[in-house]
Amino acid sequence: MPFVVLVSPGSFNPPTHMHLRFSVCTFHYKLARDALNTEGYTVLGEYMSPVNDAYKKKVRPASAEHRIKICQLACKTSQFVMVDEWEANQNTFQRTSVVLSNIKDRLCKTGLICGQSLKVMLICGSDLLKSFTIPAVWIPEQIKIICRDFGILCIRREGEDVMKIIMNDEILFDNKDNIKVIDELIPNQISSTRVRHCISRGLSVKYIVADDVIEYMKRHKLYIS
Numbered sequence: 001m002p003f004v005v006l007v008s009p010g011s012f013n014p015p016t017h018m019h020l021r022f023s024v025c026t027f028h029y030k031l032a033r034d035a036l037n038t039e040g041y042t043v044l045g046e047y048m049s050p051v052n053d054a055y056k057k058k059v060r061p062a063s064a065e066h067r068i069k070i071c072q073l074a075c076k077t078s079q080f081v082m083v084d085e086w087e088a089n090q091n092t093f094q095r096t097s098v099v100l101s102n103i104k105d106r107l108c109k110t111g112l113i114c115g116q117s118l119k120v121m122l123i124c125g126s127d128l129l130k131s132f133t134i135p136a137v138w139i140p141e142q143i144k145i146i147c148r149d150f151g152i153l154c155i156r157r158e159g160e161d162v163m164k165i166i167m168n169d170e171i172l173f174d175n176k177d178n179i180k181v182i183d184e185l186i187p188n189q190i191s192s193t194r195v196r197h198c199i200s201r202g203l204s205v206k207y208i209v210a211d212d213v214i215e216y217m218k219r220h221k222l223y224i225s
């Protein structure tokens with residue numbers, strides 16, 4: 001029986017309940033389960049991989065050290081989602097294909113699972129899939145590697161026409177069988193950006209972000225300005 005380990009790359013600045021819902025979408029929604037089960041896969045778990053501090057964003061994220069910590073707090077209640085710190089702890093930005101390979105190599109080195117029976121897949125929202133089609137953001141050869149050698153589980157983000165994104169891009173279209181699109185049955189507009197806006201205005205983010213994460217952010221005065 002081949003096993004799947006999911007990897008969710010992102011800034012997680014901060015992690016929201018939606019980031020944790022990825023696992024719910026994968027495990028409990030029939031569509032997603034079927035998408036993997038019909039091919040005989042068993043999903044073992046998911047790693048959130050917070051991006052390295054060297055990744056350039058319009059708004060400078062909280063430090064990797066803080067983001068690792070709040071991701072760990074966010075995952076505390078999940079038996080399925082964990083944090084992989086490797087990417088965040090490197091000295092330079094790591095491309096996502098490198099992160100996926102690295103996680104696979106390390107899992108195989110444990111000796112608990114062999115490469116042939118392990119499929120590491122990227123799990124992402126459809127905005128990340130869309131970014132594949134924006135010139136100069138990703139290296140086309142690496143998109144091919146991600147689609148062909150790993151595979152993608154894409155959660156539709158509200159309003160996004162994922163099939164159109166796939167159909168209009170040559171690499172995605174060529175690899176469409178390795179891209180599973182999952183509908184979030186309760187689509188929402190939760191985003192880290194909106195959470196940061198609320199915090200900076202002194203508004204509550206309770207029930208959108210884990211309580212322990214809220215407590216940590218308060219203690220470290222994250223996102224208040």
Ligand SMILES: Nc1ncnc2c1ncn2[C@@H]1O[C@H](COP(=O)(O)OP(=O)(O)OP(=O)(O)O)[C@@H](O)[C@H]1O
Nearest residue numbers: 010011012018124125126128157188190191192193
């Ligand atoms: N509401 C959502 N629905 C579907 N996917 C989501 C949602 N929020 C986040 N994601 C996905 O989670 C992953 C990591 O997201 P990221 O850390 O960039 O959060 P974000 O909310 O998109 O951040 P920001 O608002 O700072 O750009 C990405 O694949 C993103 O598409």
Ligand SMILES: NC(=O)c1ccc[n+]([C@@H]2O[C@H](COP(=O)(O)O)[C@@H](O)[C@H]2O)c1
Nearest residue numbers: 009010011012051095096097137138139
């Ligand atoms: N070439 C690449 O590998 C590449 C390019 C752009 C974004 N990414 C990843 O996509 C994620 C995007 O996160 P944000 O949506 O927070 O910007 C990050 O984890 C980042 O590492 C990878």
